Amino acid sequence: MILHELIFDYTLRNVALGSAMLGIVSGFLGTIVVLKKQSLLGDAMSHAALPGIALAFIIFGTKNMSVLLFGAGITAFIATGLIYLTTKNSKIKFDSSLAIWLSTFFGLGLVLLTIIQRYPNAQQAGLDKFLFGQAAALTQSDVTTMFILGAVSISIVILFWKEIKILIFDPGFGTSLGLKLRIMETVVIALIIIAILIGLQTVGVVLMSSMLIAPAVAARQWTDRFSTMVMLSALFGIAAGISGSVFSSKIAKMPTGPAIIVSISFIVLFSILFSHKYGLITQYFIERRSNRNIKLNRILEGLLNLSVNHDDPYHPHSINVLKFMGYSPGAIRSGLEILNKQGLVEHRGEEEWALTKEGYTEIENNFKRLIP
Amino acid sequence: MQFEILIIAMFVSASCAVLGSFLILRTMAMMSDAISHSVLLGIVIAFFIVSSLSSPLLIVGAGLSGLLTVVMVDLVNKKKFIKKDASIGLVFPLLFSIAIIIISKYAGNIHLDIDSVLLGELAFAPFNRIILDGIDIGPKSLYVMVTLFILNSFFITFFYKELKITTFDKSLSSTLGFRPNFLNLFLMGMVSITCVAAFDVVGSILVIAYMIIPPATAYLLTEKLSYMIVLSVFVGMLSSIAGFILANLINANIAGSISVVCGLFFLITLFLSPGNGIIFNYRDRIRKKWLFSESLLLVHLSNHEGQPDYDDESRIDHLNQHMLWDLKFGEKVVGIALNNGYLLISGQNLVLTDKGRQYVEEIKESTI
Amino acid sequence: MENKYTLEITDLTVAYDNKPVLWDIDLNIPEGVLMAIVGPNGAGKTTLIKAIQGLVPTAAGRVLVFDKKYSENRGLVGYVPQRGSVDWDFPTSVVDVVKMGTYGTLGWFRRPGKKEENMALEALEKVDMLDFKDRQISKLSGGQQQRVFLARALVQNAEIYLMDEPFQGVDATTEKAIITILKDLRSQGKTLVVVHHDLQTVMEYFDSVALLNIRLIASGKVENVFTASNLHATYGGRVKFLDQEISQNAV
Numbered sequence: 001m002i003l004h005e006l007i008f009d010y011t012l013r014n015v016a017l018g019s020a021m022l023g024i025v026s027g028f029l030g031t032i033v034v035l036k037k038q039s040l041l042g043d044a045m046s047h048a049a050l051p052g053i054a055l056a057f058i059i060f061g062t063k064n065m066s067v068l069l070f071g072a073g074i075t076a077f078i079a080t081g082l083i084y085l086t087t088k089n090s091k092i093k094f095d096s097s098l099a100i101w102l103s104t105f106f107g108l109g110l111v112l113l114t115i116i117q118r119y120p121n122a123q124q125a126g127l128d129k130f131l132f133g134q135a136a137a138l139t140q141s142d143v144t145t146m147f148i149l150g151a152v153s154i155s156i157v158i159l160f161w162k163e164i165k166i167l168i169f170d171p172g173f174g175t176s177l178g179l180k181l182r183i184m185e186t187v188v189i190a191l192i193i194i195a196i197l198i199g200l201q202t203v204g205v206v207l208m209s210s211m212l213i214a215p216a217v218a219a220r221q222w223t224d225r226f227s228t229m230v231m232l233s234a235l236f237g238i239a240a241g242i243s244g245s246v247f248s249s250k251i252a253k254m255p256t257g258p259a260i261i262v263s264i265s266f267i268v269l270f271s272i273l274f275s276h277k278y279g280l281i282t283q284y285f286i287e288r289r290s291n292r293n294i295k296l297n298r299i300l301e302g303l304l305n306l307s308v309n310h311d312d313p314y315h316p317h318s319i320n321v322l323k324f325m326g327y328s329p330g331a332i333r334s335g336l337e338i339l340n341k342q343g344l345v346e347h348r349g350e351e352e353w354a355l356t357k358e359g360y361t362e363i364e365n366n367f368k369r370l371i372p
Numbered sequence: 373m374q375f376e377i378l379i380i381a382m383f384v385s386a387s388c389a390v391l392g393s394f395l396i397l398r399t400m401a402m403m404s405d406a407i408s409h410s411v412l413l414g415i416v417i418a419f420f421i422v423s424s425l426s427s428p429l430l431i432v433g434a435g436l437s438g439l440l441t442v443v444m445v446d447l448v449n450k451k452k453f454i455k456k457d458a459s460i461g462l463v464f465p466l467l468f469s470i471a472i473i474i475i476s477k478y479a480g481n482i483h484l485d486i487d488s489v490l491l492g493e494l495a496f497a498p499f500n501r502i503i504l505d506g507i508d509i510g511p512k513s514l515y516v517m518v519t520l521f522i523l524n525s526f527f528i529t530f531f532y533k534e535l536k537i538t539t540f541d542k543s544l545s546s547t548l549g550f551r552p553n554f555l556n557l558f559l560m561g562m563v564s565i566t567c568v569a570a571f572d573v574v575g576s577i578l579v580i581a582y583m584i585i586p587p588a589t590a591y592l593l594t595e596k597l598s599y600m601i602v603l604s605v606f607v608g609m610l611s612s613i614a615g616f617i618l619a620n621l622i623n624a625n626i627a628g629s630i631s632v633v634c635g636l637f638f639l640i641t642l643f644l645s646p647g648n649g650i651i652f653n654y655r656d657r658i659r660k661k662w663l664f665s666e667s668l669l670l671v672h673l674s675n676h677e678g679q680p681d682y683d684d685e686s687r688i689d690h691l692n693q694h695m696l697w698d699l700k701f702g703e704k705v706v707g708i709a710l711n712n713g714y715l716l717i718s719g720q721n722l723v724l725t726d727k728g729r730q731y732v733e734e735i736k737e738s739t740i
Numbered sequence: 741m742e743n744k745y746t747l748e749i750t751d752l753t754v755a756y757d758n759k760p761v762l763w764d765i766d767l768n769i770p771e772g773v774l775m776a777i778v779g780p781n782g783a784g785k786t787t788l789i790k791a792i793q794g795l796v797p798t799a800a801g802r803v804l805v806f807d808k809k810y811s812e813n814r815g816l817v818g819y820v821p822q823r824g825s826v827d828w829d830f831p832t833s834v835v836d837v838v839k840m841g842t843y844g845t846l847g848w849f850r851r852p853g854k855k856e857e858n859m860a861l862e863a864l865e866k867v868d869m870l871d872f873k874d875r876q877i878s879k880l881s882g883g884q885q886q887r888v889f890l891a892r893a894l895v896q897n898a899e900i901y902l903m904d905e906p907f908q909g910v911d912a913t914t915e916k917a918i919i920t921i922l923k924d925l926r927s928q929g930k931t932l933v934v935v936h937h938d939l940q941t942v943m944e945y946f947d948s949v950a951l952l953n954i955r956l957i958a959s960g961k962v963e964n965v966f967t968a969s970n971l972h973a974t975y976g977g978r979v980k981f982l983d984q985e986i987s988q989n990a991v
Contacts, residue, residue, distance in 0.1 A: 035830060039457040040402050082639075090642060092396075095457070096588055099401040100638060103581035107631025110577065114625040132472065162843055162851065169830045170840070173892075176793045176819045177844030178811075206409065210465030213458050220453045224831045224876035253477045258469035265466040272451055280451070453829050453878075664760075668753060668800060671955075672764050694751050695800045736955070 002246060014138040015202075015245040019260055021146045022195075022202045022211060023237025028157050029195040030216040030237070031230045032188060035168045040095070041080070043209030044102040046196045048079030050109025050205055053130055054116060065142055069197045072130075076193045079105045106205075133204030135245060135256035146198045153194050157230075160184060165226060202241070203257035211237065214264040221275035240264035295327060299335045300344060300363050303355050316354035376514060378616045381630065383517035384570045385582045385608030389590075390524045391563050392583035393601045396591060397539045398556075402457070403442070404563065404583045406464035408576035410441040411568045413471035420478070431568055438564020441467060442557065513573050520569050527562055528601070531555065536597060578627040582608055585634035592638075592645045611637055665705045667735050669695065670714055673724050674732040686721040745804075746771050746900050746931040747792070752801035754784070754791050761787050763955045765801065769933060774926045774945070776936040776962075779952035780975050785935040786822065788952065789902050793819060805900065815844065818898030820889050822905055828877050834888050835860050835873040841895035863891040868917060883914030890918060900931045908937055919945050942966055 005012050033039055049072035056071025057063065079101045086097040129137065157164060166174035167184045174181050192212070199208040219233035244260030251259075273281045302322055307315040322332050336353050339345040344359035355363075395401050411434040418433025441463055448459040528535060538545040538552040545552050563583070570579045590603035614637075615630030622629075672694065676685040684690060691702040706722065709715040714728030724732070745768045752765040762784040769775060777785050790796045792803050794810060805813040818841075838860040839852045846852065852860075864870045867887040872880070880888065886906055893901055901922075907915050922932055922945075936942060942949055942962060949966050950959035951974040958970045 034455075034458050035827075037455055037457055037827075039455070039461045040405075043402075043405065043461060086642060090592060092588055092591065093399055093401075095399050096396045096401040096584060099405060099580055099584040100588055100635065102405065103577055103585065103631050104635025104638075106577050107581060107628040107635070109628075111619075111622075111624045111628035111632060114628065115622065118623070159849060162840075162846070163848070165832075166840055166843060169832070169837075170821070170826045172790070172795055172821050172825060173819060173840070174843070175795055176814070176817075177841075177896075178814050179843060207465050207469060209461045210469075213461040214465075217454055217458055217462060220831060224878075225833070226831050226836075229831050255472060255476050258472045258476075261465050261469040262473070265462070265469075268462060272448075278452055664755065664799075668764070672751060675764055675766070696751075696798075696802065697800075 005249075010140075011136065011138075012245065012249050014140060014143050015135045015249070015256060016242045018138045018143045018146055018198075019135055019202050019241025019245045019256075020238045021143070021150045021241075022198050023215065023239070023241035024234040025150045025153050025195045025198055025237075026211040027215045027219070027232075027234030027237035028154055028230055029188075029192050030212040030214075031219065031226075031233045032157075032164060032168060033192060033212055034216040034220075038094075039213045040098050040209060041083075042192060042196060042212035044083060044098040045076045045080060045193060046200065046205045046208035047102045047109075048105035049073070049076045049196060049200060050130065051075050051105055051112055052109075053200075054109055054112035057116060058112065065145060065201070069145075069200070072200060073193050073197055075105060076196060077189075080189055080193075129204070130200050131204050131206060132255065133200070133202045133207065133257035135202045135260075136248070138201060142201060146201070149194050149198055153191050156187065156191060160187065164188065203260055207257050207261050210261050210264065211240075214261075214268050215240070218264070218268040218271040221271040221278050224277070236264065236267050240267060295331070296335055296339060297363075297366060299327075299332060299339065300355065300359055303345065303353065304360070304363055307355070313360055314354050314356070316348040316352035318351045319353070320351075322353075377626065378612065380514050380517050380573055381612040381616065381626070382609045383514070383521050384574055384578075385586065385612045385630075386605045387517060387521040387524050387566050388570065388579060388582035389586045389604035389608040390521070390528055390601060391559065391566060392587040393590070393597070393604050394528070394535055394539060394559060395563070395583060396587050397597075400560075401584050402460055403445070403560065404567070404580050406445070406460050407438045407441050407560070407564050408567045408571065408579045410437050410464045410467035410471075411564060411571060411576075413437045413467045413474075414440075414564075415568065415571075416471045416474050420474075431565060434568030434571070435561055435565045437467065438567060439557065439561050441564075442560040516569055517573070520566060524562060524566065527558075531558075535559070574630075575627045578631050581631035581634045585631075585638050586611060589634075589638045589641045592641050607637060608634075662705070662708060665697070665701075666708050666712070666714075667731075669705055669709060669722075670724065670728055670732050671735060673715075673722060674729060677724065683721065686723070688717070688720060688722060744771050745769060746806055747933070748804040748807075749792065750802055750804075752788070752791055752803065753799045754787050754796055755799045760799075760954060762791060765952075765956050767950060767956060767959055769931055769948075771931055772926055772929045773948045774922055774932045774934070775948035775950060775959075776934055776942050776946040777950050777952055778936055778939060778942060778974070779957075783953040783974075785952055786904055789819075789904050789933070789935060792902060793817065815896075816899045818893035818896040818901045820893045820901065820903040820906055823882065823885050823889065823908065828880070828885060830877065832877060833874050834869060834877060834880070835864065837877060837888050838863055838891045838895055841892040844896070859895050859897075860891070863894040864888075866894055866921060867891045881911070882909045883911040886910050886914060886918065890921065894921075898930070900933070901925065903932070903934045905935050905937055907941075939971075 007013060030042075033042060052071035052073065052075030053068045054071075055075070056068045059071075060067050082101050083094075083097045086092050086100065087094050092100070163174070163179055163181070163184045166177075166179065167181050167188070171181050195212065196208055199211055203211055215233040215236040216229065218236050219229045222232055223229050240260050240263040244263045245256060247263070248254045248256040248259040271279070273279050276282055299322065302324075303317060304313060306317050306321060307313045319329055319332055319336070323329060327335070336345055339359070340347060340353075342358075344356060344362050345353050346356050348354050392404070395404055414433035414435070414437025415430050417437075418430045421433075422429050444463045444467075445456075445459045448454055448462055449456050454462075534545070534550050534555055537548070538550055538555050542552050566583075567576070567579050570582070574582075586608035587600065587604040589607050590600045594600050594603060611634045612630055615633035616626060618624075618633060619626040619629035669691075673686055676682045679685075685694060688702075688706065691697055691706075692699060695702065697705065706715065709728070710717070712727075714725060714731055716723045716725055747767070747769040749765055749767040749769075752762060752767075753760060754762040765788065777788060779785055787796060791798050792810065793814070794803075803810045805816055810817070835857070839856050841863075842852055842856040842859060846856070861870065861873065864873055867890050869884065869887050869891060872884065877885065877888065890903075890906065893903075906918055910918070922934070926932060926947075934946070936946070943966060946962055948960060949962045951957040951965065951970055953974050953976075957974045958965045
């Protein structure tokens with residue numbers, strides 16, 4: 001049903017496609033930005049895009065998407081320039097610089113919007129959709145524009161793959177090899193701006209930063225390879241984009257932008273908890289199992305140690321004697337039950353347990369494993 | 373009434389500047405961005421509990437959501453591979469999105485236009501249909517902001533020593549018995565409360581601007597923390613006045629105008645300030661450059677004096693090889709050194725005078 | 741007599757804000773030496789390594805590598821930066837980092853292929869890290885990270901190697917392994933310039949030394965140059981506590 005609608009419902013299709021496009025590009029660029037520890041640069045750039053949109057409208061008098069986005073790109077670029085200028089020429093740090101220019105440019109944007117508001121033919125209501133995005137209003141041509149921008153961005157990233165990698169990881173070494181990393185830095189900035197232009201229409205200025213950060217953060221939890229991280233991040237972006245769009249169309253009064261953000265946040269949360277490599281919950285269970293194995297081994301060895309007094313490794317002992325190991329009787333009993341099932345110990349008499357031949361071999365093997 | 377707005381704005385700027393100075397120094401500037409967005413969630417939830425806009429519970433709710441933001445950011449940051457900046461960018465959009473979803477679904481047929489949330493005064497515009505009276509921007513907000521200013525000032529005065537030391541040396545402060553984490557939470561709590569109280573009047577963007585830009589401007593102008601704080605209050609108030617006038621001139625939104633003015637003042641300071649400014653710095657740099665190049669030449673000569681290659685190293689026309697200076701520049705430097713009596717010309721070569729040698733010794737002393 | 745200099749540094753000066761960080765450095769380094777650069781904090785040691793490679797802007801001076809400008813012969817210079825200069829949480833494997841050493845020769849658009857992979861594996865073998873080739877770099881110890889950096893430089897197949905504190909924070913085994921590799925490279929005729937932080941081991945590891953404190957205090961064969969008086973001149977008054985050990989080790 002949903003699939004049918006995704007394909008044939010004009011609105012839903014566009015929204016989903018646009019969001020998916022956003023997802024891919026955010027995934028690609030987001031990985032770069034997050035690994036470079038410039039996550040919030042996207043936040044600042046997207047806020048700085050607002051005055052550009054307003055100016056484009058004022059100067060060119062049109063609400064043609066490409067024109068508006070062009071303006072957005074210009075001011076975002078200028079703001080980025082100011083951000084770097086500030087940090088390079090004063091003691092102001094990067095995060096403060098971001099906050100300064102984010103709020104200045106955004107304030108300028110709001111001023112321009114309120115001025116536009118006073119014009120009779122304003123229909124300025126169309127401009128403020130950039131604040132929270134209005135994915136629901138995406139047209140086919142919007143999506144086409146996004147697709148072109150997205151394709152270009154991704155191609156550039158793939159083309160300059162190794163340069164970008166080394167730019168992030170070890171720019172000093174890269175420069176010493178003769179790679180032109182200053183150029184790469186500018187290219188990356190341009191690509192981030194393109195990503196933001198795509199995002200402006202879908203999730204809006206305020207929420208765009210999350211789209212650049214969340215998919216990459218989620219992806220990192222699942223992989224230790226850069227290329228996999230990029231692809232996984234793009235995949236998560238698409239998933240969030242489409243699911244957000246679907247939720248928003250199915251649930252009454254659910255705005256699209258926030259729905260997408262909630263989707264990707266959920267993916268992040270899931271990744272943090274359940275990733276097979278680094279998930280918190282996964283690690284908890286692994287540790288529990290490892291602790292349990294340790295306990296079982298200690299019980300086995302305990303039995304062996306006790307039997308030394310009897311010259312018979314299979315001499316039985318009661319649980320009370322085993323208590324000295326520091327586990328509660330209950331824990332020991334449950335451990336013995338498990339070992340019993342595994343055939344490593346056996347029940348002898350009322351409350352007595354002893355090693356089996358298999359149990360003895362197991363202990364031997366354990367020791368062998370310790371010595372390489 | 374207009375005038376009242378200005379006074380209120382000035383007190384908002386003062387309240388923000390006082391805390392913002394520390395945010396900058398602790399590289400927590402973007403937390404102001406985060407908190408000013410996420411307080412919306414606290415307000416929304418508090419509103420749904422008490423169904424009233426004038427309840428103090430709203431401020432409490434906002435303060436709590438600010439704290440929630442800080443706690444969540446710290447928590448996420450602890451996770452392997454998630455750095456501080458990414459943590460911030462994960463948490464606040466989520467909280468903000470949830471707030472918007474709740475508003476959209478349950479707060480009636482709300483059209484969130486630009487006059488809401490971000491521009492303030494009308495921060496409660498989403499709830500417009502449910503209020504009985506309009507918001508009284510008059511005396512009540514003024515009292516609130518003055519109180520806030522007093523509270524914030526009291527806070528930083530009382531904890532001045534602790535704030536200072538936990539800002540500059542967190543680990544040292546721990547060993548000395550201060551509690552940096554507690555103080556940090558306290559500070560962020562004050563930031564949250566300030567955000568929501570100011571939010572009501574001036575909107576979240578201006579809050580960020582007020583908290584970060586005047587303190588940054590002050591930071592460029594002074595080396596002392598106490599001066600910086602006082603100066604930031606002053607700059608903030610000045611920006612409020614100028615922004616207010618601008619807004620009235622071009623008939624634009626007040627909050628936006630003030631933000632822009634804050635930015636302009638910062639930019640001017642960036643270029644012009646004596647110590648750090650780009651322009652004054654430029655002139656100073658030019659002056660220092662000649663001084664430095666002169667000393668470079670003299671030290672160079674002194675190093676090669678008495679060596680077999682001296683003849684070549686001291687030739688005037690070889691300067692461009694050794695020093696990478698072009699002819700004109702080199703001539704000028706030599707001229708300066710000659711003027712100062714540090715050098716003599718002997719045929720094709722330069723020779724140090726005794727005065728010059730002594731100068732070189734002084735230079736060497738001063739660099740170790 | 742052949743007295744070929746692989747690295748000729750002349751009048752090299754670096755300044756930040758018109759304050760000199762490196763001043764008028766003249767240093768000629770012959771082929772096949774294992775030279776230590778020592779000096780107190782802030783002496784400009786790392787700056788020297790970076791300035792040679794054009795990684796920081798210079799106020800004066802020039803650098804010749806085998807008689808040509810550095811920019812023309814940069815392929816002959818291998819670089820091992822400080823370990824702390826990168827974020828080891830970057831998602832990549834050991835062999836991948838080593839392959840980065842080949843990026844310079846690949847040029848734009850080309851990817852590392854089989855040839856580069858083999859070069860990387862060879863280098864990893866030399867530093868005894870072949871077993872770790874697929875390990876995520878965040879899971880490495882300090883010594884292991886250092887070996888990876890060394891392998892990355894080895895892959896460059898350079899004639900001159902510039903290293904910044906390769907023994908800093910590294911376990912004893914790794915330290916021995918590294919110095920063995922360095923000595924081996926020297927016997928192959930390579931030139932090694934190493935910023936070194938531990939005065940104790942200078943005489944044992946190196947045959948040449950340059951004493952630096954913004955200006956070059958002295959340079960040359962270790963037995964001639966590593967003297968108490970030169971060390972005093974380099975470290976200022978701060979060498980008092982070293983007196984005992986220095987007089988044991990130095991001439």
